[in-house]
Amino acid sequence: MKIHSLEVYIVDLPTIRPHHLAMHTIVTQTIVLACMRSEDGIEGWGEVATIGGASYFEESPEVIKLTIEKYISPLLIGKNPINFDALSHTIGIHVKGNYFAKALVEATMIDLVAKYKNVPSYELFGGQCHTSLPVAWTLASGDTVRDIEEAKHCLETKRHNIFKLKIGKGDPKKNVAHVIKIKEAIGGAGSVRVDVNQAWDEATSLYCIEALEDGGVDLIEQPLMSWNNEGMSRLSSRFKVPIMADESLGTIQEAYQIAKNRAADVFALKVPKAGGLTATKKVAAIAEASGIPMYGGTMIESSLGTAICAQLYSTIPEMKFGTELFGPLLFKDNITVNQIEYENFEIIIPNGPGFGMVVDKEKVKHYSRETVSSIN
Numbered sequence: 001m002k003i004h005s006l007e008v009y010i011v012d013l014p015t016i017r018p019h020h021l022a023m024h025t026i027v028t029q030t031i032v033l034a035c036m037r038s039e040d041g042i043e044g045w046g047e048v049a050t051i052g053g054a055s056y057f058e059e060s061p062e063v064i065k066l067t068i069e070k071y072i073s074p075l076l077i078g079k080n081p082i083n084f085d086a087l088s089h090t091i092g093i094h095v096k097g098n099y100f101a102k103a104l105v106e107a108t109m110i111d112l113v114a115k116y117k118n119v120p121s122y123e124l125f126g127g128q129c130h131t132s133l134p135v136a137w138t139l140a141s142g143d144t145v146r147d148i149e150e151a152k153h154c155l156e157t158k159r160h161n162i163f164k165l166k167i168g169k170g171d172p173k174k175n176v177a178h179v180i181k182i183k184e185a186i187g188g189a190g191s192v193r194v195d196v197n198q199a200w201d202e203a204t205s206l207y208c209i210e211a212l213e214d215g216g217v218d219l220i221e222q223p224l225m226s227w228n229n230e231g232m233s234r235l236s237s238r239f240k241v242p243i244m245a246d247e248s249l250g251t252i253q254e255a256y257q258i259a260k261n262r263a264a265d266v267f268a269l270k271v272p273k274a275g276g277l278t279a280t281k282k283v284a285a286i287a288e289a290s291g292i293p294m295y296g297g298t299m300i301e302s303s304l305g306t307a308i309c310a311q312l313y314s315t316i317p318e319m320k321f322g323t324e325l326f327g328p329l330l331f332k333d334n335i336t337v338n339q340i341e342y343e344n345f346e347i348i349i350p351n352g353p354g355f356g357m358v359v360d361k362e363k364v365k366h367y368s369r370e371t372v373s374s375i376n
């Protein structure tokens with residue numbers, strides 16, 4: 001089998017409500033799709049999502065597309081995607097960083113190879129440990145009453161009983177009070193967690209985390225800047241409530257440093273941060289070797305990107321903190337013919353072939369920024 005072509009599309013999908021993070025409010029989420037075709041016409045599709053252009057991570061959607069088209073694609077045409085890990089290694093020699101672009105390309109190779117073998121992609125990663133995984137919902141409407149209503153609806157419909165609150169924007173004390181009101185309204189029916197998205201300094205973290213711990217919050221995600229592993233280490237040893245690394249944890253080297261310095265109690269895995277599925281599996285191995293529990297993170301991907309993460313997370317035996325693979329539920333519309341299923345507070349892991357999702361090319365054409373003449 002040989003790679004014939006690789007095409008990249010930037011797609012903007014509207015959300016059901018504004019989603020407030022510290023650095024950006026999402027009303028239209030941008031995803032980047034790629035389609036790899038073999039010479040005999042098999043297609044492999046991949047997706048990565050970014051948040052707020054280049055405001056969450058360095059790579060914007062435009063940079064991801066350009067890097068793939070100009071620097072990665074020429075390395076792959078004519079090569080056999082069955083050797084996807086070896087090809088990723090070659091890409092790494094020629095392209096530094098650019099982990100989202102690399103993750104997207106690796107996903108297209110894996111989808112293509114798994115479809116060729118007619119198996120789900122998770123079979124290329126040791127097979128499934130889970131057929132479903134717990135899934136959190138992010139309460140980020142910006143309004144306490146609306147957030148409480150959303151949480152109650154999620155509990156009643158057995159959709160989610162884990163809630164993450166984004167509290168990096170605005171006054172820390174007011175935000176802590178907002179979280180505690182929500183925890184009081186939910187009580188023991190659900191787990192409440194917070195994501196600060198790097199917005200606090202250490203002094204702010206000390207009093208806020210103490211109040212959140214006393215208020216019954218179960219997990220504190222990335223309170224400090226991504227570079228501040230020393231501070232994360234001090235917070236992790238000071239508090240009983242676990243501190244999770246998200247933005248500070250990407251590559252396997254970062255995972256090693258965090259584990260070695262105990263700069264987090266929990267790892268938030270995300271396939272694009274690590275640069276792909278194979279690298280994410282290695283990050284999980286570092287966590288396993290260090291006795292650090294894991295959480296299956298999201299960049300708010302649509303159904304295809306969610307399937308990619310879900311299939312990989314399903315191969316990791318211990319996912320103690322569950323996942324937050326809620327992305328498709330935040331979108332008004334989707335780019336696949338079939339949908340991700342949620343049941344009894346869990347995401348059902350899609351089955352293959354490939355990542356188990358069938359791309360709806362008309363929808364891709366409709367939401368794509370460029371005129372997509374090559375999709376047929």
Ligand code: MUC
Pocket residue numbers: 021138140166195197246297298299300324
């Ligand atoms: C993040 O910071 O974890 C994940 C869920 C959500 O609401 O935002 C993302 C990004």
Ligand code: MG
Pocket residue numbers: 195197221222246247
């Ligand atoms: Mg986070």
